[in-house]
Amino acid sequence: MPKLEVFLQTLIQGFLLGGLYALIGLGMALIMGVMKIINLAHGQLMMVAMYMAFWLFTLRHVDPYLSVVLVVPAMFLLGVGIQKFLINPLQRVDSIMPQNQIILTVGIGMVLTNLATLFFSGDYRSTPVSYATKAWYLSDLWKGSPIELSVSYKELVSFLVAAAITLALWFFLQKTDTGKSIRATAQDRDAALLMGVNVERMRVVTFGIGTALVGAAGCLFIPAYYLFPDLGGQFTTIAFVVTIIGGLGSTTGAIFGGLILAIFESFTATYIGMGWATVGRFVIFVAVLIFLPGGVASLIRSKKLGK
Amino acid sequence: MPLAVAALLALVPLLPLSSYLMHIFILVIMWSIIGMAWNLLGGFTGLVSFGHAAFFGLGAYSAGIVYQSLGWSGWWGLPISVVVVTLFSLVMGFVVLRLRGPYFNLSTLAIGEVLRVSAQNLDKLTQGDLGILIKQRSWTDKQNFYWVALLMALGTYSVVKGLVGSRLGYYFVAIREDQDAAESLGIDTTLYKTVALTVSGVLTGLAGAFYFNYMGYIDPKVVFDLPGISILAIMIVMVGGAATLTGPLVGSLVMVLLAEWVRSIPKLGAAHMSVFGVLLILIIIYLPNGLVGDFGKIRRLFAGKKAA
Amino acid sequence: MTALLEARGVSRFFGGLAALTDVSFSVEKGEILGLIGPNGAGKTTMFNVVNGFYAPSRGEVFFKGQRISGLKPHQICQRGLARTFQVVKPLQRMSTLDNVVASAYLRSKSKAEALAKAEEILKFTGLWEERALLSRGLPLGSRKRLEIARALATGPDLLLLDEACAGLNPSELDVSIGIIRKIKERGITIMIIEHHMKVIMSISDRIVVLTYGQKLAEGTPAQISANAQVVKAYLGETDE
Numbered sequence: 001m002p003k004l005e006v007f008l009q010t011l012i013q014g015f016l017l018g019g020l021y022a023l024i025g026l027g028m029a030l031i032m033g034v035m036k037i038i039n040l041a042h043g044q045l046m047m048v049a050m051y052m053a054f055w056l057f058t059l060r061h062v063d064p065y066l067s068v069v070l071v072v073p074a075m076f077l078l079g080v081g082i083q084k085f086l087i088n089p090l091q092r093v094d095s096i097m098p099q100n101q102i103i104l105t106v107g108i109g110m111v112l113t114n115l116a117t118l119f120f121s122g123d124y125r126s127t128p129v130s131y132a133t134k135a136w137y138l139s140d141l142w143k144g145s146p147i148e149l150s151v152s153y154k155e156l157v158s159f160l161v162a163a164a165i166t167l168a169l170w171f172f173l174q175k176t177d178t179g180k181s182i183r184a185t186a187q188d189r190d191a192a193l194l195m196g197v198n199v200e201r202m203r204v205v206t207f208g209i210g211t212a213l214v215g216a217a218g219c220l221f222i223p224a225y226y227l228f229p230d231l232g233g234q235f236t237t238i239a240f241v242v243t244i245i246g247g248l249g250s251t252t253g254a255i256f257g258g259l260i261l262a263i264f265e266s267f268t269a270t271y272i273g274m275g276w277a278t279v280g281r282f283v284i285f286v287a288v289l290i291f292l293p294g295g296v297a298s299l300i301r302s303k304k305l306g307k
Numbered sequence: 308m309p310l311a312v313a314a315l316l317a318l319v320p321l322l323p324l325s326s327y328l329m330h331i332f333i334l335v336i337m338w339s340i341i342g343m344a345w346n347l348l349g350g351f352t353g354l355v356s357f358g359h360a361a362f363f364g365l366g367a368y369s370a371g372i373v374y375q376s377l378g379w380s381g382w383w384g385l386p387i388s389v390v391v392v393t394l395f396s397l398v399m400g401f402v403v404l405r406l407r408g409p410y411f412n413l414s415t416l417a418i419g420e421v422l423r424v425s426a427q428n429l430d431k432l433t434q435g436d437l438g439i440l441i442k443q444r445s446w447t448d449k450q451n452f453y454w455v456a457l458l459m460a461l462g463t464y465s466v467v468k469g470l471v472g473s474r475l476g477y478y479f480v481a482i483r484e485d486q487d488a489a490e491s492l493g494i495d496t497t498l499y500k501t502v503a504l505t506v507s508g509v510l511t512g513l514a515g516a517f518y519f520n521y522m523g524y525i526d527p528k529v530v531f532d533l534p535g536i537s538i539l540a541i542m543i544v545m546v547g548g549a550a551t552l553t554g555p556l557v558g559s560l561v562m563v564l565l566a567e568w569v570r571s572i573p574k575l576g577a578a579h580m581s582v583f584g585v586l587l588i589l590i591i592i593y594l595p596n597g598l599v600g601d602f603g604k605i606r607r608l609f610a611g612k613k614a615a
Numbered sequence: 616m617t618a619l620l621e622a623r624g625v626s627r628f629f630g631g632l633a634a635l636t637d638v639s640f641s642v643e644k645g646e647i648l649g650l651i652g653p654n655g656a657g658k659t660t661m662f663n664v665v666n667g668f669y670a671p672s673r674g675e676v677f678f679k680g681q682r683i684s685g686l687k688p689h690q691i692c693q694r695g696l697a698r699t700f701q702v703v704k705p706l707q708r709m710s711t712l713d714n715v716v717a718s719a720y721l722r723s724k725s726k727a728e729a730l731a732k733a734e735e736i737l738k739f740t741g742l743w744e745e746r747a748l749l750s751r752g753l754p755l756g757s758r759k760r761l762e763i764a765r766a767l768a769t770g771p772d773l774l775l776l777d778e779a780c781a782g783l784n785p786s787e788l789d790v791s792i793g794i795i796r797k798i799k800e801r802g803i804t805i806m807i808i809e810h811h812m813k814v815i816m817s818i819s820d821r822i823v824v825l826t827y828g829q830k831l832a833e834g835t836p837a838q839i840s841a842n843a844q845v846v847k848a849y850l851g852e853t854d855e
Contacts, residue, residue, distance in 0.1 A: 038413070090591065090592055099408075099409075100591050100595060103545065103591060104591045104592075106357075106587070107584045107585070107588040107591065108588065110538070110580050110584030111580075111584035111588070113580065114581035114584065115581055233533065237420065248409070275428050276428065278420070278424045279421055279424050282417045282420060285413075285417050286418075289403075289406055290402065473726070474720045474729070478717065478720070480706065480713075481706050481717045484707055484708060484709060485704045485706055487700075488700065488705075489717075490667075490687065491666060492692060492697075492717065493697075494717075495690075
């Protein structure tokens with residue numbers, strides 16, 4: 001049954017990719033929720049993390065999945081730095097256009113991309129790990145299965161690590177004091193301030209966490225994808241499409257958004273053509289803006305209210 | 308005063324300038340058109356577009372397709388781009404103008420990118436990544452191109468100035484300042500936002516059509532380019548001064564010259580994007596109203612230095 | 616003789632919350648109708664429905680005998696209904712004059728006409744001296760009067776004033792009350808939300824009281840202040 005096979009395979013691939021997309025979107029959603037900032041340098045930050053992982057692999061043979069441990073803290077610090085020195089000063093500025101902070105992040109993204117091109121050249125890079133082609137086949141597990149499905153080792157591990165990180169994030173936000181302070185700041189900045197939350201520090205920490213999350217996503221991506229400086233733009237797009245689908249600022253929504261987008265792209269690639277996947281991304285973006293501007297989060301909210 | 312400047316500028320091609328310098332002049336003028344167009348929508352009406360490459364590219368391809376597929380002169384692209392871009396703007400406006408704030412900004416970015424990818428994929432129509440090449444450009448030397456560009460820029464300036472000083476100008480700014488208040492004062496915000504979008508788009512499209520005829524070659528990666536066209540348009544207006552009439556002119560001069568200067572430094576070469584990025588960051592933080600808008604601030608800074 | 620403005624059974628829900636439930640009232644031409652009620656009673660929501668920012672979930676609104684519920688705010692303004700906002704919304708980076716010119720354009724055919732109308736209105740509201748100042752630099756009293764001036768410049772037959780007197784000191788208050796009285800003298804009908812009891816009682820011809828989104832009472836100021844239910848709604852239980 002080839003048709004069913006193709007369908008299921010596409011679905012599985014989309015789902016696994018969705019875990020990574022969700023991770024990318026989570027960082028942006030968190031930043032958006034707490035700081036009301038749209039960070040259009042998000043993808044470029046991921047690119048930076050990917051280069052870190054690449055060099056760790058090439059120079060020191062660190063497996064990309066393990067490099068998460070090193071890259072994530074580094075990215076956290078980078079995020080904190082950007083927040084403190086570039087984004088905070090902007091708060092005190094008053095000008096004609098309110099979209100200045102978006103433009104600021106665009107500037108940051110441009111610098112990051114260009115520096116990467118200058119230092120690392122535009123060559124395509126990859127991390128050829130030893131298990132690159134290893135995969136699991138359904139026929140191995142289920143001897144008499146009528147269809148054949150395969151899951152590549154890389155895809156599965158990436159998904160599992162992404163899921164683990166997402167779970168850790170959930171735990172952090174729900175159970176720890178810092179996490180709760182962050183959520184409070186996102187819900188109502190002034191109320192949080194009045195309740196003793198150090199809002200300034202929360203903003204800095206959040207940007208750091210958001211950057212760290214996308215940095216982790218970068219490490220998880222590099223085993224399976226080619227790396228080059230202009231890659232950042234694509235991931236920024238993915239990030240904001242995921243957050244729009246999920247609902248601006250909603251971390252739960254971002255998880256759904258990541259899965260939905262990845263599955264949609266997977267189907268577009270399989271059934272319409274590889275080149276059109278990017279267009280599909282934007283089509284779903286515009287469709288969500290028109291038909292469900294609050295994203296998945298608004299669906300969840302209205303279900304709650306309905307009860 | 309502007310007339311004197313225009314007259315002086317008209318005389319430039321009569322000077323014995325190198326082809327390269329003439330090219331720079333033409334670029335500055337072309338970018339001033341794009342800047343003024345963007346400023347009308349972004350600076351005056353407050354609708355910040357991250358996708359003006361969509362209009363530029365549409366204009367360029369209106370001319371290119373007409374040349375390639377119909378065999379007409381690429382200059383027919385100018386009037387045709389007006390029709391194409393107007394229709395496009397009306398449809399685009401219907402979809403995106405109902406969105407507020409960042410939703411609007413992101414969707415303009417998305418639209419620019421959709422057009423780029425579409426142009427790449429619809430190669431039967433656009434020749435895809437191969438691009439469209441003019442076998443024989445209208446003129447070999449740059450003089451006439453210069454005068455066409457100058458004429459277009461003067462026209463753009465007059466249109467923008469006229470609009471800003473009229474009822475529409477008040478309405479645009481009212482929409483920018485407080486859309487709800489504007490609605491309550493009887494201003495049909497949807498209508499006027501659409502007008503701003505369409506005029507801005509058409510002017511940019513005309514620049515695109517000119518670009519095709521002047522450069523003699525276009526491809527999707529160039530004319531629908533996000534950093535090279537859309538972001539640069541924003542930069543020009545931010546550096547020069549949003550919501551001012553002369554801001555885009557100053558901005559275009561600064562940015563084009565800066566790009567060429569960086570390109571000429573042997574080590575920096577390809578780094579002009581970084582320089583732009585850094586400049587953008589600095590402008591946003593320290594001179595948010597641009598060189599023209601924050602001119603008072605700049606003067607005080609220098610006056611302070613002199614006094615010390 | 617049909618009323619100038621008529622609300623029939625207007626309800627407005629937000630998700631599960633009923634901000635307004637089955638409110639009906641009418642405003643007669645030339646009168647000043649006061650709308651009062653404790654905080655959260657739905658007064659501004661009512662204005663938002665009349666003005667067109669929200670469509671009523673149920674019920675209808677009629678202006679000059681024609682249905683306006685469901686129309687957009689700018690269409691309603693064009694028919695002669697203008698409003699001010701409780702939290703003032705000056706067009707901040709425009710001058711005081713330009714703020715009023717922008718609204719005056721609605722009924723003007725040329726810039727000269729709009730400018731002339733703006734001048735007249737600015738003098739009427741006592742803002743002529745401050746005409747060149749950026750509206751965001753104005754003190755609160757002037758900003759409140761600017762709200763009124765802008766609404767007046769659209770040439771309304773009915774003016775909705777949302778707490779136009781809130782936060783004003785006594786002398787500013789007198790000026791504003793004077794302006795409101797002069798507006799009535801021009802033949803413009805007014806509906807006013809106000810918390811200043813003295814203001815409302817002294818200038819209103821009739822009053823409508825809202826609590827929890829429902830109409831509690833309607834009548835002349837004398838009738839309303841004698842109404843025990845109204846007193847209770849505002850002041851809570853008195854010790855009997």
